[in-house]
Amino acid sequence: MAAAFLVAAMAPGAFGQDAAAPQVPDTLQQRIAACTTCHGVHGEGTPGSKYFPRLAGKPAGYLARQIQNFQDGLRKYPPMEYTVRNLSPAYMHEIADYFSAQQVPYARSPVPPVTAAVLQRGEQLARDGDPQRKVPACASCHGVELTGVEPAIPGLVGLPYDYISSQLGAWRTHTRAMRKPDCMAVVAGRLQESDITAVAAWLASRTLPAHVRPQPPGTVKPPLSCGVLEVPGAGA
Amino acid sequence: MKRWVVIPVVVVVLAVLGGWLWMAGQRVGHVVTPEVGALTSEALADPALVARGAYLAAAGDCAGCHSVRGGLPYAGGRSVPTPFGNIPGPNLTPDPETGIGRWSFADFWRALHYGQRKDGQWLYPAFPFTSYTKVTPEDARAIYAYLRSLPAVRRETDAAKLSFPYNLRSTLAVWRARYFRPGGFQPDAGQSAAWNRGAYLVQGLGHCNECHAPRNALGATTGAWLSGGEIPRQDWYAPDLSMQANGGLQGWTARDVVDLLKTGHATKGAAFGPMADVVADSTQHLGDADLDAIATYLASLPPRQPRPAPRSAFDVKRITAAGEKVYRQHCADCHGGDGRGVAGVYPPLDGNSAVTEPTGINAMRTVLLGGFPPVTAGNPRPYSMPPYAQQLDDSDVALVVSYIRQAWGNKASIVRPEQVGKYRHTPID
Structure with missing residues (x-):
């Protein structure tokens, strides 16, 4: 009885001897305020920011791998590198699982004005690729409806224009990288700058498909060799 | 004369003087023969010695500078930013070409105790030999045995990127003459065993004073021991560690110090910035007796002068x-x-x-x-x-x-x- 009382008294939030001491819920959501302040409490992203990407519903393997890549310096973005620098693999996976399990409505970010021809070029790249430039279709890896593929390939729906275009740019300037062979670096290297604008604008402005969950594992055959997809359970 | 004229002139004079000193006398350092003996390969392979070395290497946070994020531990790569330029931590794995595979224990001891490289060059004091000089030969032997037990990794160490005249290692002779005396840890018979152990860890392997003290324009630690200082180029402030009146840890108990070093947080504060890395890589791995010893030693740091009340021209x-x-x-x-x-x-x-x-x-x-x-x-x-x-x-x-x-x-x-x-x-x- 006495022991039970002691345990209760030591639980976070139970330090309430002091009226001014805040009550702190013992939840993961409360613990990861450093993440949710930009990515949203449910990983919905912050559309108003035009940048912070949605995490909700993305494959957990992909999310955990991104945290690891920021920690290892493969992905460069100082605020993220600082935030995750001391997370353990177990904590990383717990956080990735949390965001992966969230199901919240998609919100849209503003897209810069582009012509119909640009959007058409974007859709062409996303659905069919550009065989002349050896650019595979986004859909050939990211799923028919671009909603991602379990356990490792992220969806490309509902992401802000600025985020998508800056990621493709980052692959070209080597500030975003992944386990070699880095297939996305190859793809980004074959795109023209106008292609990046086109595909980012089309992806960011596209009407959402009816089903937004990632496709089941093994339902795509990547046309390029991707190091990250060769590790069991790993994510791009 | 203007300050911006004086500083380069002084520095160039020091550089010339340094070159002369190196030629004239400091070259003796080139043939320093450590009195610590050699290590046989059987002794090196002793698992107990290797395990002790792993513990001590963690206490010294060697991997903190001698590894790059995402890279293999001790394979080098991280660049330490200083006001004089960037100094990379070399590869400490036993690779013969790029690591310390060809270093004898005497070579290792010379680096740790005298701040001298195998080829006789002086090491930059970004490597805290100013603290490590207090490490005992026994502990150095264990660390050497541990490093030799690591898998050899072939990885060239990047060249240091220092501005003139700091890129001339000969200038270090002057710096050393002014700021460095090799010497072991001198126990204080008037203090407890725990205090002495804590002092040894804090002053030696822990190299706490390298951040927790002010540095002068030539990068040497100055001022009162562990009285806090700005970490140049990294833009953090390592606070005063006195637990007594007006100290940075005033009001902390020994338990608070142990909690912070072991778990990263205590009722009085949490570790963040560079100290979060130190806790994660180093102090959380220390045994309770060593953590208690560190707290015992810190508790003996003297009270500080009260800081004058801040005055401001603003409202x-x-x-x-x-x-x-x-x-x-x-x-x-x-x-x-x-x-x-x-x-x-x-x-x-x-x-x-x-x-x-x-x-x-x-x-x-x-x-x-x-x-x-x-x-x-x-x-x-x-x-x-x-x-x-x-x-x-x-x-x-x-x-x-x-x-x-x-x-x-x-x-x-x-x-x-x-x-x-x-x-x-x-x-x-």
Whole structure:
């Protein structure tokens, strides 16, 4: 009885001897305020920011791998590198699982004005690729409806224009990288700058498909060799 | 003469003098023969010695500088930024070409104890031989045995990128003549065994004073021992470690010190910035007896002079009143209206040296960056702080930092928006 009382008294939030001491819920959501302040409490992203990407519903393997890549310096973005620098693999996976399990409505970010021809070029790249430039279709890896593929390939729906275009740019300037062979670096290297604008604008402005969950594992055959997809359970 | 003329002239004179000293006398250092004997391969392979070496290498946080993020431990690569340029931590694995595979124990001892490379060149004091010189030959032997037990990794160490004249290693002879005396740890018979053990760890392997003391224009630590200092180029302030009156850890108990070093947080504060890395990579792995010893030693650091009350040409009352509004909106939910935090979850701000250290750098950077305290065995799922860099402009950050530095029992100077702007884009490594 006495022991039970002691345990209760030591639980976070139970330090309430002091009226001014805040009550702190013992939840993961409360613990990861450093993440949710930009990515949203449910990983919905912050559309108003035009940048912070949605995490909700993305494959957990992909999310955990991104945290690891920021920690290892493969992905460069100082605020993220600082935030995750001391997370353990177990904590990383717990956080990735949390965001992966969230199901919240998609919100849209503003897209810069582009012509119909640009959007058409974007859709062409996303659905069919550009065989002349050896650019595979986004859909050939990211799923028919671009909603991602379990356990490792992220969806490309509902992401802000600025985020998508800056990621493709980052692959070209080597500030975003992944386990070699880095297939996305190859793809980004074959795109023209106008292609990046086109595909980012089309992806960011596209009407959402009816089903937004990632496709089941093994339902795509990547046309390029991707190091990250060769590790069991790993994510791009 | 103007200061900007004097400094280069002095430096060039020192460089020439340094070259002469090196030619004339310091060359003796080239043939320093350590008196510590050799190690047979059987002795090197002793698992107990290797295990002790692993523990001591963690206590010295060798991997912190001798590894790059995402790279193999001890294979080198991290560049230590200094005001004189970037100095990379070399590969310490036993690779014969790129590591220390061809180093004898005498070579290793010469580096640790005298700050001298195998080829006779002086090492830059970014490598804290100024502290490691206190490490005993027995401990050095164990660390050497541990490093030799690692898998050899072939990885060239990048060249140091130093500006003239610091790129001339001969200038180090002058620096050494002025600031370095090799010597072992001298136990104090008047103190307890725990105190002596703590002093040995703090002054030697722990090399705490390398950050927790002011540095002069030539990069040498100065001022009172462990009295706190700005970490140049990394833009953090390593606070005073005295636990007595006016000390940075005033009011801390030995238990608080042990908790912070072992778990990354204590009722009085949490580790963040470079100290979070130190806890994660080094101190959390220390045994309880060693942590108690460190606390015993720190408790003996003398009281400090009271800091004069800050004076400001600005309307401090108006600034802190505006800062309190920002605090109520963004900070009070976790740190409490009374600044006392939540024990074991959110650190107090009242009386916290991270808030009241002389420069305000730590509070400004923590408000901007937020983040997690270190993940440790004792605190595997820490609560985190949101970064406010996106939400608050320089003016609001300056207001709220000024408020917490003046609120409750705190009496530190206010900070200005221009200072906040300076710390928005600082290195995170």
